[in-house]
Amino acid sequence: MPAVTMTVNGVSRSADVEGRTLLVDFLREQLALTGTHVGCDTSQCGACVVHMNGQSVKSCTCLAVDADGADVTTIEGLANGADLHPMQEAFREHHGLQCGFCTPGMVMSAIDLVNRNPNPSEGEVRHWLDGNFCRCTGYHNIVKAVMAGADAMGGGS
Amino acid sequence: MDDFQYHAPSSVDGVLSALRGADDGKVLAGGMSLVPVLKLGLAAPSHLVSLRNVPGLSDIEDHGHCLKIGACCTHAQVAASSVVQERIPALAAMAGRIGDPQVRNCGTIGGSVAHNDPAADYPAACVGLGATIITDRRKISSDDFFGSMFETALEEDELVTAVCFPIVARAAYAKFENPASKYAVAGVMVAQGDDGVRVAVTGAGAGVFRVAEMEAALADDFSADAVAGIGVSSDGLLSDNVAGAEYRAHLVTVMARRAVEACG
Numbered sequence: 001m002p003a004v005t006m007t008v009n010g011v012s013r014s015a016d017v018e019g020r021t022l023l024v025d026f027l028r029e030q031l032a033l034t035g036t037h038v039g040c041d042t043s044q045c046g047a048c049v050v051h052m053n054g055q056s057v058k059s060c061t062c063l064a065v066d067a068d069g070a071d072v073t074t075i076e077g078l079a080n081g082a083d084l085h086p087m088q089e090a091f092r093e094h095h096g097l098q099c100g101f102c103t104p105g106m107v108m109s110a111i112d113l114v115n116r117n118p119n120p121s122e123g124e125v126r127h128w129l130d131g132n133f134c135r136c137t138g139y140h141n142i143v144k145a146v147m148a149g150a151d152a153m154g155g156g157s
Numbered sequence: 158m159d160d161f162q163y164h165a166p167s168s169v170d171g172v173l174s175a176l177r178g179a180d181d182g183k184v185l186a187g188g189m190s191l192v193p194v195l196k197l198g199l200a201a202p203s204h205l206v207s208l209r210n211v212p213g214l215s216d217i218e219d220h221g222h223c224l225k226i227g228a229c230c231t232h233a234q235v236a237a238s239s240v241v242q243e244r245i246p247a248l249a250a251m252a253g254r255i256g257d258p259q260v261r262n263c264g265t266i267g268g269s270v271a272h273n274d275p276a277a278d279y280p281a282a283c284v285g286l287g288a289t290i291i292t293d294r295r296k297i298s299s300d301d302f303f304g305s306m307f308e309t310a311l312e313e314d315e316l317v318t319a320v321c322f323p324i325v326a327r328a329a330y331a332k333f334e335n336p337a338s339k340y341a342v343a344g345v346m347v348a349q350g351d352d353g354v355r356v357a358v359t360g361a362g363a364g365v366f367r368v369a370e371m372e373a374a375l376a377d378d379f380s381a382d383a384v385a386g387i388g389v390s391s392d393g394l395l396s397d398n399v400a401g402a403e404y405r406a407h408l409v410t411v412m413a414r415r416a417v418e419a420c421g
Binding site: 020 | 159185196257
């Protein structure tokens with residue numbers, strides 16, 4: 001089996017994986033980072049979004065072997081100890097979640113948006129979240145949370 | 158998904174020899190089309206040959222009369238490129254509407270044209286703008302490159318390395334998209350360039366096609382009114398749970414009119 005080494009949440013991780021192993025399965029099953037979720041498994045819902053080399057990607061549609069050498073950040077890599085990342089805090093404050101299943105992907109996608117566009121308009125937030133589905137909230141509080149998170153991030157990262 | 162042998166050579170020659178050494182090899186670029194196909198079991202290649210270690214395939218070059226876009230340029234890269242935005246704004250706008258942000262961060266122009274999904278946007282952009290597909294061994298005009306769904310002129314061991322888009326006087330793309338997948342139910346690229354007017358349709362048929370009657374009408378009178386009354390036959394158009402063939406035929410005319418209007 002091919003060996004892969006990647007940096008995950010700042011820590012170098014190596015493992016042997018089958019070629020067909022998806023990045024999301026590598027993260028969840030081999031590294032026990034189960035904050036990244038699998039929703040649709042057909043690259044539409046966005047529950048599996050992580051950052052690879054600074055960009056949001058759908059980890060259910062990436063092969064682990066193809067992420068060899070990459071720098072990956074998952075939802076577990078955002079908080080600083082007990083201090084939530086500003087975007088996580090904004091989702092909590094603005095009730096941007098109900099069941100929470102889509103939340104890791106929403107937060108990771110939202111941070112990528114703010115890193116590119118520090119002051120997004122409401123329309124830009126809604127357009128950016130095209131690839132993240134929520135079945136609970138109706139999106140309104142998610143959009144409020146992303147706008148507040150963008151303010152709190154003060155221009156990225 | 159069946160397992161496969163994975164290779165990630167560091168040169169185009171390495172990719173080609175890996176493909177030649179495989180029983181049934183497939184090239185992996187961004188994976189946004191290929192990985193779902195593998196997961197659904199619609200393909201089960203013996204070898205996957207990744208392009209991620211091949212340098213020089215992600216450049217966007219302005220050659221004066223055309224833009225040369227490397228095969229591994231992502232849709233996000235093309236959409237955000239100041240050169241593309243300035244020189245062929247219709248192309249940047251089209252790339253910015255493919256899929257969703259995460260798909261645009263990974264999906265590539267080379268992967269899109271080589272896969273030739275009948276609802277993909279790039280085939281209409283290539284044929285509409287009169288692009289040339291560059292491979293490791295030859296140049297192929299878009300008119301000759303794209304076949305019916307998932308078919309292209311590529312040989313088994315041939316690799317798309319770049320796509321060259323001529324600079325046109327004006328162009329615009331209009332699409333009616335599937336609200337979930339963002340694939341085109343019907344998408345039309347209209348362009349007026351040195352070799353006349355081109356109207357290319359994706360999403361509606363089994364593969365990208367041109368509409369000669371609209372091209373002739375626009376050559377005489379480049380206005381939305383010139384195409385508003387020109388219909389296409391629904392014979393051979395796709396019909397699925399999103400849209401029937403007759404509705405797709407209707408959409409082609411509407412999208413063509415909107416594209417001409419957007420040309421300004």
